[in-house]
Amino acid sequence: MRSAPVTAYDLKLALPLAGFFALFFVAPLLILILVSFYTDTSLTQFGLAQYARFLLDPFSLSVLVSTLWLGVKVTLLCLLLGFPLAWTFVRSPRLAQGVLMLIIVLPLLTSVVVRTFAWIVILGRQGIVNNLLLSLGLADTPLRLLYTDGGVVVALAQVQMPLMVLPLITALSRIDPNLRDASSALGAGAWRSFVKVILPLTLPGIMAGCLLTFAAAITAFITQSLVGGGQMLFMPMYLYQQSSTLSNWPFAAAISIIFLVAVLGAVTLFNLLGRLSRGYAQG
Amino acid sequence: MTESLTTQSLLLDRITHRYGSSLAVDDVTLDITGGELVALLGPSGCGKTTLLRIIAGFINQGEGSVIIGGKAIDHLPPHRRTIGIVFQNYALFPHMTVADNVAYGLAARGTDRATQSARVGEMLDLVKLSAMADRYPRQLSGGQQQRIALARALAVRPSILLLDEPFAALDKNLRLDMQIEIKRIQRMAGTTTIIVTHDQEEALSMADRVAVLSHGRLEQFAAATEVYDKPQSYFVNTFVGASNVLTGKLMDVNGMEGTVSLPGGGQWQGQLVGALNRGAMVRICIRPEHLAFSADADALPGKIEIGLPLGATIVHEVRLTGGASLKVAGPRAMGALALPPGSDIAVKPAISGAVRIYPEI
Ligand SMILES: Nc1ncnc2c1ncn2[C@@H]1O[C@H](COP(=O)(O)OP(=O)(O)OP(=O)(O)O)[C@@H](O)[C@H]1O
Ligand SMILES: [Mg+2]
Numbered sequence: 001m002r003s004a005p006v007t008a009y010d011l012k013l014a015l016p017l018a019g020f021f022a023l024f025f026v027a028p029l030l031i032l033i034l035v036s037f038y039t040d041t042s043l044t045q046f047g048l049a050q051y052a053r054f055l056l057d058p059f060s061l062s063v064l065v066s067t068l069w070l071g072v073k074v075t076l077l078c079l080l081l082g083f084p085l086a087w088t089f090v091r092s093p094r095l096a097q098g099v100l101m102l103i104i105v106l107p108l109l110t111s112v113v114v115r116t117f118a119w120i121v122i123l124g125r126q127g128i129v130n131n132l133l134l135s136l137g138l139a140d141t142p143l144r145l146l147y148t149d150g151g152v153v154v155a156l157a158q159v160q161m162p163l164m165v166l167p168l169i170t171a172l173s174r175i176d177p178n179l180r181d182a183s184s185a186l187g188a189g190a191w192r193s194f195v196k197v198i199l200p201l202t203l204p205g206i207m208a209g210c211l212l213t214f215a216a217a218i219t220a221f222i223t224q225s226l227v228g229g230g231q232m233l234f235m236p237m238y239l240y241q242q243s244s245t246l247s248n249w250p251f252a253a254a255i256s257i258i259f260l261v262a263v264l265g266a267v268t269l270f271n272l273l274g275r276l277s278r279g280y281a282q283g
Numbered sequence: 284m285t286e287s288l289t290t291q292s293l294l295l296d297r298i299t300h301r302y303g304s305s306l307a308v309d310d311v312t313l314d315i316t317g318g319e320l321v322a323l324l325g326p327s328g329c330g331k332t333t334l335l336r337i338i339a340g341f342i343n344q345g346e347g348s349v350i351i352g353g354k355a356i357d358h359l360p361p362h363r364r365t366i367g368i369v370f371q372n373y374a375l376f377p378h379m380t381v382a383d384n385v386a387y388g389l390a391a392r393g394t395d396r397a398t399q400s401a402r403v404g405e406m407l408d409l410v411k412l413s414a415m416a417d418r419y420p421r422q423l424s425g426g427q428q429q430r431i432a433l434a435r436a437l438a439v440r441p442s443i444l445l446l447d448e449p450f451a452a453l454d455k456n457l458r459l460d461m462q463i464e465i466k467r468i469q470r471m472a473g474t475t476t477i478i479v480t481h482d483q484e485e486a487l488s489m490a491d492r493v494a495v496l497s498h499g500r501l502e503q504f505a506a507a508t509e510v511y512d513k514p515q516s517y518f519v520n521t522f523v524g525a526s527n528v529l530t531g532k533l534m535d536v537n538g539m540e541g542t543v544s545l546p547g548g549g550q551w552q553g554q555l556v557g558a559l560n561r562g563a564m565v566r567i568c569i570r571p572e573h574l575a576f577s578a579d580a581d582a583l584p585g586k587i588e589i590g591l592p593l594g595a596t597i598v599h600e601v602r603l604t605g606g607a608s609l610k611v612a613g614p615r616a617m618g619a620l621a622l623p624p625g626s627d628i629a630v631k632p633a634i635s636g637a638v639r640i641y642p643e644i
Binding site: 176178179181182183184185186187188189192196197200201 | 336339340341360361362363364365366367368370372374376377378387388391392435436439
């Protein structure tokens, strides 16, 4: 009943926003779709040539797959590191929570470019990591960390970490602490309590965090390009090359649409999995 | 399966606990016989929940020892203690059905599925909620959730059952039903039970013995009737049941008896509680039903302020000539009316030994 007044607002009030969306989101998207159906760069002939070109080209497909795979790796790393962090945050005293929260959201308060350059400094041949390894005698020559897959994953994970940790914190702090106590009084050890009680009740937060991190990681043009360097090509850069450098607009448009569909597909699949586990979680 | 069908005694031996520097439990010793139902009674913040959490092992007490069936269990984590606990907010697992909630402790102990489901059925029968087995906690009423929490705690046959204000969220009728229910189940299972409450009627009606706590200290631990009839401290006397309080001066001491002179004139005899010397200023307590109107010389004169006929009893509010105000309660005869306000009367204790004398502050 409480939601009634919300929908009772005059729908006309939503018109400016609707207009904004129509003009700057729906219209460009339609144009994009339209452009992707031209077979030539001068936009004269309709056809499916651009889609065929992408889907039949092993190189293009490998870019798509490696981009999605990059998203998966970053998401998993964020989850792996983010969960303990969120857990620590929830169990900390108030004062420590303030400090932790500042550290957690700090990446959001600095520019992506700045953060990415910081990673270049850290991972470079003369970087902090290599200097440390050399001076500890753990390596004889500087390791190649920059322009590697691992480097990109780590840098992206750091950059996107808040997107994972914040939903996890929300989910974890909503759990009644008595549930853990009830579980242990009933004879469950720490691990069983975690798997049977805490984890299922945190699932909505895990889902939200994973979706946000995944979406952000696969589209992170700046970090992907700067830390990945020229050797690694991901969808955003591929798109950029085709449109800006080669001015092949129809192909770039087709890449966009395919990327969009692939991401939507991945998200839907993930949601489906989540729906199943949520069914297990809440009936 | 670890079953403890035999009833177990519980001894809290000189338990003290501090949160930081604030004392929550102060040197509490409780010796509870196997199968007994004990109520922990006390005002908010007196340390009741803290004591329960110490017994369950959720917090480690600073000093003292928890001993079950003669064995100290201080080193055991909660999941090794076989203690059932029902939380004030029930703490049912929201993502599990009623049946899964009740089976949780059995599964954690590695009981096989057939035994689990038999036991779950048995428990749900016990709390009369077999029809709800496949529901989720949010689909149950407060009273039903409470019964499921009880079934879940009892399913593993705990040696000790702890209930933290289990009826606080229930309305009066349901509360009475549940009190009777719990007492019945507790009798049948023979489980040593501690029930935390700040409702004194609940404590007096349900418990074999009542432990009264104040500021983390144990004020008295005795049978319900004894706590009411022979309170061992001023706090217990005023916290449990209604009491009139007067101040006076101790004129004479004779063993455990004392004579107190009251400010408005007159002297009353009473029981001394604690060591008191002649000439000390004292507080005396007497329950309204132990006072009566009297024409005797030692009765204190006063006027009726108001009279309330409450069905079976009549309560009169009396203003003494000395200034103090007293409540006098007595049975109401058929057709009897309250005395009109302003009537001149005099009151004195109707029963010897009903006046209790405590040190001033
Ligand atoms: N986690 C905690 N940290 C610090 N102080 C606490 C903590 N828990 C309880 N206390 C304090 O310890 C004292 C006893 O608390 P406790 O919860 O045991 O009281 P209680 O008798 O259960 O009260 P209530 O009837 O309100 O539930 C209170 O003064 C409370 O403020
Ligand atoms: Mg409490």
